[in-house]
Amino acid sequence: MKIGFIGTGVMGTGMILNLIKNNYDVTVYNRTKAHAATVIDAGAKWADSPRDLAQVVDVVITIVGFPQDVEETYYGDNGLFKSAKAGQTLIEMTTSKPSLEAKIAQTADAKGINTLDAPVSGGDVGAKNGTLTIMVGGEQAVFDQMKPILSAMGSNVNLFGGHGKGQHTKMANQIMIAGTMTGLSEMLAYGKAAGLDLSALVKTVSQGSGDNWSLDNYGPRILAGDFKPGFAAKHFLKDLRIALQESEKMAIPLPATEKAKELYEKMVDQMGLGNDGTQGLVKLYRDMKTD
Amino acid sequence: MKIGFIGTGVMGTGMILNLIKNNYDVTVYNRTKAHAATVIDAGAKWADSPRDLAQVVDVVITIVGFPQDVEETYYGDNGLFKSAKAGQTLIEMTTSKPSLEAKIAQTADAKGINTLDAPVSGGDVGAKNGTLTIMVGGEQAVFDQMKPILSAMGSNVNLFGGHGKGQHTKMANQIMIAGTMTGLSEMLAYGKAAGLDLSALVKTVSQGSGDNWSLDNYGPRILAGDFKPGFAAKHFLKDLRIALQESEKMAIPLPATEKAKELYEKMVDQMGLGNDGTQGLVKLYRDMKTD
Numbered sequence: 155m156k157i158g159f160i161g162t163g164v165m166g167t168g169m170i171l172n173l174i175k176n177n178y179d180v181t182v183y184n185r186t187k188a189h190a191a192t193v194i195d196a197g198a199k200w201a202d203s204p205r206d207l208a209q210v211v212d213v214v215i216t217i218v219g220f221p222q223d224v225e226e227t228y229y230g231d232n233g234l235f236k237s238a239k240a241g242q243t244l245i246e247m248t249t250s251k252p253s254l255e256a257k258i259a260q261t262a263d264a265k266g267i268n269t270l271d272a273p274v275s276g277g278d279v280g281a282k283n284g285t286l287t288i289m290v291g292g293e294q295a296v297f298d299q300m301k302p303i304l305s306a307m308g309s310n311v312n313l314f315g316g317h318g319k320g321q322h323t324k325m326a327n328q329i330m331i332a333g334t335m336t337g338l339s340e341m342l343a344y345g346k347a348a349g350l351d352l353s354a355l356v357k358t359v360s361q362g363s364g365d366n367w368s369l370d371n372y373g374p375r376i377l378a379g380d381f382k383p384g385f386a387a388k389h390f391l392k393d394l395r396i397a398l399q400e401s402e403k404m405a406i407p408l409p410a411t412e413k414a415k416e417l418y419e420k421m422v423d424q425m426g427l428g429n430d431g432t433q434g435l436v437k438l439y440r441d442m443k444t445d
Numbered sequence: 446m447k448i449g450f451i452g453t454g455v456m457g458t459g460m461i462l463n464l465i466k467n468n469y470d471v472t473v474y475n476r477t478k479a480h481a482a483t484v485i486d487a488g489a490k491w492a493d494s495p496r497d498l499a500q501v502v503d504v505v506i507t508i509v510g511f512p513q514d515v516e517e518t519y520y521g522d523n524g525l526f527k528s529a530k531a532g533q534t535l536i537e538m539t540t541s542k543p544s545l546e547a548k549i550a551q552t553a554d555a556k557g558i559n560t561l562d563a564p565v566s567g568g569d570v571g572a573k574n575g576t577l578t579i580m581v582g583g584e585q586a587v588f589d590q591m592k593p594i595l596s597a598m599g600s601n602v603n604l605f606g607g608h609g610k611g612q613h614t615k616m617a618n619q620i621m622i623a624g625t626m627t628g629l630s631e632m633l634a635y636g637k638a639a640g641l642d643l644s645a646l647v648k649t650v651s652q653g654s655g656d657n658w659s660l661d662n663y664g665p666r667i668l669a670g671d672f673k674p675g676f677a678a679k680h681f682l683k684d685l686r687i688a689l690q691e692s693e694k695m696a697i698p699l700p701a702t703e704k705a706k707e708l709y710e711k712m713v714d715q716m717g718l719g720n721d722g723t724q725g726l727v728k729l730y731r732d733m734k735t736d
Contacts, residue, residue: 333628336701364621366657410627
């Protein structure tokens with residue numbers, strides 16, 4: 155089965171290398187060709203546009219940046235829908251709007267094309283090691299057919315319901331992380347102000363009922379002054395905005411997530427730290443302190 | 446060494462049983478004597494007041510409810526300071542105000558009495574199993590002397606600095622948990638509204654970067670409709686109020702923790718659910734939904 159892959163960023167690169175390792179024939183496209191060098195060196199072929207790519211493969215996987223990039227990839231003048239045809243399958247792995255996934259599914263359905271929404275968690279490390287969590291929405295039969303391909307990239311691959319449910323599951327995951335990241339940032343801000351040994355604090359909290367992945371992974375990085383992105387704050391902010399738009403549509407107020415979004419807006423939009431990792435949120439509190 | 450123990454609630458009972466198991470001679474006092482039956486059956490002696498208790502022991506441990514209970518226990522007409530004398534040690538294990546701990550330390554110091562503040566985390570299970578995390582503030586020499594006693598109750602016993610630093614560490618711990626509890630509640634509220642299988646959601650999120658203790662322990666309880674307190678919401682709200690008073694004193698705004706406090710205020714003060722466990726916060730969202 156020939157696979158087309160659009161998006162050779164940090165996530166896409168790891169995922170493509172795992173597909174190649176599993177002997178899939180992979181053709182790639184990326185807006186900036188230079189960023190595809192690693193995977194081309196590893197054996198991937200190149201297509202000049204999504205439109206060209208869809209003409210030479212059976213399955214297309216997309217993982218790009220923002221919802222507008224997804225829109226362009228599928229609906230642009232050189233987009234997938236200009237050439238995709240009945241019997242093909244499009245797998246959208248960008249974390250994006252459930253409503254956009256529904257629109258893509260509808261367009262595809264009218265043409266006899268199959269789609270899945272399949273956003274991931276697990277970061278660059280999970281992409282590299284093939285241990286991503288993949289949250290899928292779509293039809294059971296299509297899921298079953300695509301599962302071997304998804305399993306080449308992830309170790310925890312599950313169908314959560316019809317079109318858009320993969321995205322909804324990812325949004326719920328991000329809402330949980332909004333809590334761990336704000337809690338971690340404010341815990342450290344408080345601890346620093348109170349004159350505590352922050353290393354000892356992180357260790358003690360992680361041994362009790364405050365333990366969490368963000369604390370274990372980002373706590374030590376923050377104390378070492380390492381704000382390199384495992385996951386860029388600008389992308390997390392995008393996710394929180396989508397989650398809150400969706401919750402508003404469903405008439406479910408999420409005040410703590412709303413507050414987290416406001417804090418990430420300050421970090422990304424006002425302080426210009428969108429390319430920092432999500433752990434950079436703690437910088438907000440240092441600045442707040444010196445106000 | 447003779448130990449006096451004030452407070453035979455859920456936490457105190459487990460802690461006292463572990464002291465007795467470690468062959469300490471324990472005398473207890475509790476405002477409601479009936480609640481001391483379990484430990485008296487296990488061999489603890491009874492004193493009629495904190496004042497009486499301090500006359501017959503070397504070390505007094507206190508773990509009561511709210512800061513006003515601590516105040517009464519130490520400074521009341523029948524309080525500890527009415528009879529405590531030089532050479533004794535008072536260990537305050539209630540989660541309480543760092544400023545009150547400082548005041549107790551000052552009063553004690555003037556009388557030649559040693560003090561430690563030593564709040565705990567780990568809940569009723571940790572108290573029962575002797576695996577509490579104990580966060581200590583005070584002098585190194587006093588800590589070293591008391592460590593065997595503390596180690597009979599906890600498996601993770603550390604000194605974090607001078608008087609009040611134990612309480613500050615506990616506050617930082619609660620700030621972290623405010624994040625995991627709000628995140629968990631809003632994740633489930635969103636997931637329910639989006640029609641996701643919540644068991645599958647909890648399982649998937651716990652396998653990735655959203656994993657945390659609250660999710661693992663309270664997620665399944667919430668889905669089973671179990672809101673029994675591991676830790677009562679009214680006590681958690683007390684802790685958040687103290688944390689925010691302290692952060693205000695230090696001029697460190699903690700907006701996400703402030704939001705968490707507001708949500709727990711709605712749950713405890715408006716909905717009257719203070720005796721539910723902290724996981725009852727999710728009920729707020731169900732009600733918000735049906736508004």
